[in-house]
Structure formats: C-alpha cells, structure tokens
Amino acid sequence: MEIYVHIPFCVRKCRYCDFYSVPCGKDPAFGCPGTGSEHTLPGTGDYVNALLKELDAREDEIRGKEITSVFVGGGTPTILPVSDLEMLLMGLKDGIARRGGMLAGDAEITTECNPGTLDKEKLTLMRQLGVNRLSIGLQSADNAELKALGRIHTYEEFLKNYEEARRVGFDNINVDLMSGIPGQTAASCERTLNTVAALAPEHISVYSLILEEGTPLYDDVEAGKVRLQGEDFDRDMYKLTGQILAAHGYERYEISNYARPGRRCRHNMGYWTGEEYLGLGPAAASYLGCEKMCRYKNTADLNAYMSDPAGVRVLEETLDKEALMSEFMILRLRLTEGADRDEFKKRFGVPMDEVFGSVIKKQTGLGLLTDREHSVALTSKGFDVANSVMCEFL
Numbered sequence: 001m002e003i004y005v006h007i008p009f010c011v012r013k014c015r016y017c018d019f020y021s022v023p024c025g026k027d028p029a030f031g032c033p034g035t036g037s038e039h040t041l042p043g044t045g046d047y048v049n050a051l052l053k054e055l056d057a058r059e060d061e062i063r064g065k066e067i068t069s070v071f072v073g074g075g076t077p078t079i080l081p082v083s084d085l086e087m088l089l090m091g092l093k094d095g096i097a098r099r100g101g102m103l104a105g106d107a108e109i110t111t112e113c114n115p116g117t118l119d120k121e122k123l124t125l126m127r128q129l130g131v132n133r134l135s136i137g138l139q140s141a142d143n144a145e146l147k148a149l150g151r152i153h154t155y156e157e158f159l160k161n162y163e164e165a166r167r168v169g170f171d172n173i174n175v176d177l178m179s180g181i182p183g184q185t186a187a188s189c190e191r192t193l194n195t196v197a198a199l200a201p202e203h204i205s206v207y208s209l210i211l212e213e214g215t216p217l218y219d220d221v222e223a224g225k226v227r228l229q230g231e232d233f234d235r236d237m238y239k240l241t242g243q244i245l246a247a248h249g250y251e252r253y254e255i256s257n258y259a260r261p262g263r264r265c266r267h268n269m270g271y272w273t274g275e276e277y278l279g280l281g282p283a284a285a286s287y288l289g290c291e292k293m294c295r296y297k298n299t300a301d302l303n304a305y306m307s308d309p310a311g312v313r314v315l316e317e318t319l320d321k322e323a324l325m326s327e328f329m330i331l332r333l334r335l336t337e338g339a340d341r342d343e344f345k346k347r348f349g350v351p352m353d354e355v356f357g358s359v360i361k362k363q364t365g366l367g368l369l370t371d372r373e374h375s376v377a378l379t380s381k382g383f384d385v386a387n388s389v390m391c392e393f394l
C-alpha cells in the first residue's frame with residue numbers, strides 16, 4: 001500500500017494552477033510560515049495534527065499492510081516550518097506503526113519541494129528523518145517563462161536548492177518541467193532540457209501546460225492578452241523532449257516521465273499498476289479494496305477538514321470487474337512496457353484478447369498500438385494521441 005499526504009499551502013497561486021491549495025498569506029487562519037518574508041501564524045502545526053488524526057482514524061485500512069511508499073505532495077510541503085515538517089515526518093512513521101502497518105525498510109519516501117521555500121535546515125532535517133527522494137518543481141530554466149507562469153522563484157534559486165540537496169546527501173531527485181509555457185520557443189525548451197539534464201537528476205517529468213478554467217492564465221488567454229502555442233507546438237516539444245533526454249541517458253518509461261536506469265518513481269508506478277493507496281488531507285484521493293475496489297476523495301475544503309479530518313471522505317466510485325479491466329488497459333498503456341497479457345489473465349481470469357481483441361486489432365491497424373507476443377503497447381505515434389487511444393478501452 002502507498003500513502004499520499006497533501007499539504008494544501010502555497011506562498012501564492014501560480015497563474016495556471018487549479019490544484020487544491022491555499023495561498024497562505026491570504027487565509028487568516030494560516031500564515032505564510034517559513035518563507036522568511038511574511039509573518040508566521042500558528043495553523044500549519046494544527047494542520048499537521050489534523051493529518052495525523054486522519055491517519056489514526058484509518059486503522060482498519062493500514063493494519064497488516066506493508067507501506068512501500070509515502071509521498072508528501074501539495075501544494076508546497078516545504079512551506080512548512082522545520083518544526084512542523086519534523087512533526088509530520090515523525091508522526092507519519094509513528095502513526096503507521098501504531099495502527100499496525102509496517103513501513104517497508106526500503107520504502108520510497110518523497111517530499112515535493114518548491115524553490116523559494118527550501119533551505120539547508122529543511123533539507124538536512126528531511127534527510128535525517130528518512131526522506132530519500134525529492135521532487136522539485138522547477139518548470140523552466142528561463143526566468144521570463146517562470147514569470148509568465150507566476151512561479152515564486154528563479155532558475156538560480158532552484159540551482160542553489162538543488163546543489164544544497166546534493167550536498168546534504170539526496171541521491172534521488174526528480175525535477176518537474178513544463179512545455180507549452182506562454183512565450184516558450186523550441187530553442188528555450190531545448191535550453192531548459194539541456195540545462196537540467198546536465199545537472200543529472202535521477203528523474204525528470206515533463207508535462208505540457210493544461211489551460212484550466214478559472215485560473216488567471218485562462219482569463220488572459222480568453223481576453224486575448226496571452227497566446228498559447230497550440231497542439232502542433234506541443235507535439236513537436238514532446239518529440240524534442242524524448243530526443244534530448246534520451247541523448248542524456250534518460251529512458252521514457254511513461255507518457256510524461258523519464259528516468260535514469262533503476263530510478264523510476266515507485267510511488268507513481270504504484271498508481272499505474274493498480275496498487276492500493278491511502279490519501280490524507282483535503283482533496284486527497286484514495287484507492288482501496290472494498291467489496292470490489294473503491295475510489296474515495298476527501299472534500300476539498302480546508303476548514304471542513306480541520307473540523308473533522310476523518311469525516312470528509314466521500315465514496316466516488318466502486319469499480320467492478322469490467323471497470324477494473326478497462327482501467328488496467330488505460331493505466332498500463334501509459335507505460336512504455338504496455339499491458340501484459342499474462343498478468344491480465346491472472347488478474348481477471350479471462351484472456352485480454354477475449355475482452356479487448358477488436359480494439360487492439362483496430363488500434364494496431366492504425367499504427368497506434370504495437371501488438372507484441374506477450375503485451376500490447378503504444379507506438380510512438382500512439383503516444384502522441386494517447387488519450388484518444390485509451391478512450392477506446394472504456
């Protein structure tokens with residue numbers, strides 16, 4: 001089983017972001033702790049206590065389980081002051097053990113970080129408390145692009161944090177990048193990829209910008225103040241990304257994820273291979289065994305969560321065998337290995353081709369899938385239009 005912990009605070013909202021996070025300087029209940037510039041209000045400590053309360057309440061789900069991965073994401077987890085980070089990381093370990101779970105000896109423990117909220121003290125503490133992977137949100141090495149996104153940091157601040165993380169002993173680091181940023185060109189995208197790859201992080205994720213309704217960027221695009229490059233540019237950047245990162249020794253193992261050998265993100269691999277996961281915090285999702293498999297979501301409301309951390313979870317979906325078979329295909333096709341026929345048969349007791357034979361044949365005929373003896377996978381043409389291929393398996 002995997003555990004995801006949501007820290008829903010950011011210094012301020014990035015212009016494109018629709019994740020559930022609170023710009024903490026604007027919420028009277030929560031200050032802007034640890035960023036050095038603003039005030040410190042109590043509140044994040046109370047929030048960590050609420051998370052640990054929710055963990056305690058999930059005893060039935062944790063008891064007897066081996067926890068193979070913990071991912072502290074956000075939001076901006078590293079906005080927490082050192083004392084709260086310490087309380088959280090120690091509390092998670094204690095809470096898992098107290099509720100009868102077992103944190104695997106080689107568990108992957110990741111913290112998401114944003115430059116501008118990191119320093120040597122936090123990095124050292126995380127390392128000492130067992131965090132063994134960092135995921136740093138950079139997005140671009142071009143400061144004008146960072147500004148267009150409304151990020152709070154510059155490339156130079158990222159670099160300082162990255163080098164500090166190496167110095168305190170982190171040997172497994174992911175860097176998040178983005179393509180399709182307003183003002184980005186093929187040349188600037190190439191520069192970012194080469195600059196970051198030259199630092200040799202173990203893992204790089206490259207997502208294309210998605211314009212989300214309700215964000216300031218969406219309004220600017222609607223008003224004609226900002227122009228996005230469009231699908232052709234996206235496709236070209238996707239190809240360019242694959243080529244540049246391959247030349248630097250990174251393997252694309254999932255649609256948007258690239259790793260050095262042996263450095264795939266185990267937590268995300270769990271999502272794509274159907275592992276159970278427990279999500280803690282407002283807006284966190286869980287995927288747990290019930291009479292079938294159940295998907296839950298905590299309400300995206302910080303105040304409601306603070307009043308009753310264990311009471312805001314809502315059942316979203318119960319997946320029966322048919323839904324699980326579709327989900328198996330859709331999630332596995334995200335991976336370059338694709339969907340394994342033997343595993344499908346073992347899991348569902350029926351051959352993959354008996355259920356999806358005609359879809360596989362059609363998509364193979366279109367050159368979007370490759371039909372290997374033991375598995376089915378997207379071709380490079382298929383990766384370009386992955387969403388439409390996956391829809392065929394619904």
Ligand code: SF4
Binds near residue numbers: 074137
């Ligand atoms: S730091 Fe991440 S979660 Fe926070 S506003 Fe920016 S994109 Fe959203």
